[in-house]
Amino acid sequence: MRDRERPFGSRLLEDPTNVFAHNAWDHVEMTDEEKLAAEAKIREHAASIIEDPTDLLDRAHAHWDEFYNRNSSHFFKDRHWLAIEFPEVFGPVGEMRRGTVEEPFTVMEIGCGAGNTVYPLLAEWQKRTKAQAEPAMAAVAEGAAAAPATVTEDAATSSASGEGDAAAVPVGPLHEQLFIHACDFSSSAVQLVKTNPAFDPKHVNAFVFDLTSDALPPSVPKGSVDMIMLVFCFSALPPAKWKQAMANIYDLLKPGGMVAFRDYARLDLAQLRMKQGRMIDDNFYMRGGKTLVYFLTPEEIRELVEGHGMEVVQLGLDHRLLVNRARQLRMNRLWLQGKFRKPLTAK
Numbered sequence: 318m319r320d321r322e323r324p325f326g327s328r329l330l331e332d333p334t335n336v337f338a339h340n341a342w343d344h345v346e347m348t349d350e351e352k353l354a355a356e357a358k359i360r361e362h363a364a365s366i367i368e369d370p371t372d373l374l375d376r377a378h379a380h381w382d383e384f385y386n387r388n389s390s391h392f393f394k395d396r397h398w399l400a401i402e403f404p405e406v407f408g409p410v411g412e413m414r415r416g417t418v419e420e421p422f423t424v425m426e427i428g429c430g431a432g433n434t435v436y437p438l439l440a441e442w443q444k445r446t447k448a449q450a451e452p453a454m455a456a457v458a459e460g461a462a463a464a465p466a467t468v469t470e471d472a473a474t475s476s477a478s479g480e481g482d483a484a485a486v487p488v489g490p491l492h493e494q495l496f497i498h499a500c501d502f503s504s505s506a507v508q509l510v511k512t513n514p515a516f517d518p519k520h521v522n523a524f525v526f527d528l529t530s531d532a533l534p535p536s537v538p539k540g541s542v543d544m545i546m547l548v549f550c551f552s553a554l555p556p557a558k559w560k561q562a563m564a565n566i567y568d569l570l571k572p573g574g575m576v577a578f579r580d581y582a583r584l585d586l587a588q589l590r591m592k593q594g595r596m597i598d599d600n601f602y603m604r605g606g607k608t609l610v611y612f613l614t615p616e617e618i619r620e621l622v623e624g625h626g627m628e629v630v631q632l633g634l635d636h637r638l639l640v641n642r643a644r645q646l647r648m649n650r651l652w653l654q655g656k657f658r659k660p661l662t663a664k
Contacts, residue, residue, distance in 0.1 A: 345638035347584065347649050355584045355649075362596040370597045373607060374555055378527075380607040381503035381553075385431065387606070396434045396548065400441060402654065403577040406544055409494070410445045421496040425542045425569060427528050428550025429499035431509040432516075438546075439520060442495045498537050500526035502553070528565055529558035542569045545576045551618075552580045552611045556601065563625045570659040575630070576622075582634055582651040583612045613653050622657045630656040 328343045347355065367373070373380070400407060409422040426434050499510050499521055510516065510523040526534045528550070533539055545566055554562055566576060581587060583600055587610070595602045600612045615632055622629055632655035639648040 341637060341639050344636055345649075346636050347651075351647070351649060352584070355589055358589050359584075359600075362591060362593065362602075363599075365594045366596050366598070367594065367603060370603070373597070373603055373609065376607075377553075377609060378502050378504075380609075381501075382505040384606050384608055385503055385505035385509060397437050397441075399434065399438060402579065403546075403656070405575060405656070406438065406546075406577065407441065407445060409543075410442065421494045423496050423498070423541060423543045424546060425498040425500070425537065425544070426546040426548070427500055427526070427566075428547065428553065429501045429510055429523070430506050432499065432513050434546055434548055435497055435499045435510060435521060436513060436515050439495065439497065439515065446494075495520060497521050498534075498542070499523045500534065502527055528562045529554060530565070531561060533565060533568060537569060539568050540571050543571055543574050545570060545574070547576055547578045547580070549580055551578070552613060553609055554611070555609065556598070556611060559621055560625075563621050567625050567627060567659060567663075572659055572663045573661040574659045576627070576655075576657040578618070578632075578653070578655040578657065579635075580653050581610060581612050582653040583614050584649070585612055585651040586639070586648050588612045615653060615655075618653060618655060622655075626660065626663065628658045628660065630658050632656075 328341060406424065424438065426438075429435055497520060499507075500523070501507050501510075502525070504525050507523050507525050510521070516523070522536055524534060524536060547566075551559070551562070570576070588600070588602070591602050595604070597603060597609070600614075602610050602612075604610055615634065619629055619632055622632075632653075635652040635654050637650040637652075639650060640646070641648070
């Protein structure tokens with residue numbers, strides 16, 4: 318079976334001697350030798366730290382604008398893996414089909430970039446709601462065809478009031494029950510979201526927002542978001558601003574709301590490939606385009622999340638081994654993935 322035909326997450330290396338049989342393997346941790354080599358590489362980075370990063374920190378938004386102006390929407394791939402890694406974002410589809418949810422399910426993606434999460438999410442919701450609505454509508458049509466021509470007063474009253482079996486059948490497309498707030502530090506990124514052919518203000522509110530600001534965005538009421546997507550976003554923030562960012566996340570969520578988190582982890586290949594003279598502080602770097610990236614540890618995120626009163630539902634490292642078969646090279650990717658929940662009892 319070719320790599321692209323294998324289900325996501327199922328490429329398991331059961332026999333280490335077959336490591337070069339495919340281009341990538343899931344859930345393969347670094348060997349002790351690879352860890353030692355990675356730590357040595359980071360010590361090399363620390364030998365040439367950027368002495369004054371003031372301009373990099375003060376002009377972070379401008380550097381991200383330049384990044385999106387240069388790369389447009391072609392740099393990041395669409396995240397079609399959301400359904401596998403974060404199935405909770407699609408759970409309300411079934412609830413709405415059964416008529417148990419009255420308000421739209423509200424998702425907020427912070428660090429939306431060019432819309433590589435927003436539009437795959439919207440498309441998947443449309444596909445799933447259509448698939449679930451069609452059998453229900455067919456059943457109603459079949460029942461109507463078989464029903465007697467006369468209708469009792471009680472039945473008419475029940476139907477008009479929305480009670481009974483008819484209440485379980487949605488009126489209009491179910492994907493209209495989804496609303497997405499898409500925000501980014503970069504105005505250029507937000508403009509890319511708005512100029513996407515799939516942009517529809519009925520479903521997407523796109524705006525500029527700095528997660529580390531001491532004020533929430535005016536268009537998103539406090540405590541109104543069901544799920545916040547933090548996908549390769551937190552790593553772009555200076556560590557000194559993490560606490561304010563997490564406080565804002567807490568305030569935006571409804572009680573019981575969830576955070577879906579995925580980001581770069583320490584010792585990831587991207588960190589090891591950093592050139593000399595790019596380190597700002599421990600695990601904190603400047604990329605080639607002067608954007609910032611921090612390589613996170615599970616301990617740092619757990620302390621931050623729990624310190625702001627949220628529950629860590631899931632948190633761990635996602636290991637992936639990439640292989641260059643021609644050169645017989647092993648390359649380790651490490652991502653941090655988690656799910657955090659605001660308590661139902663939160664005020």
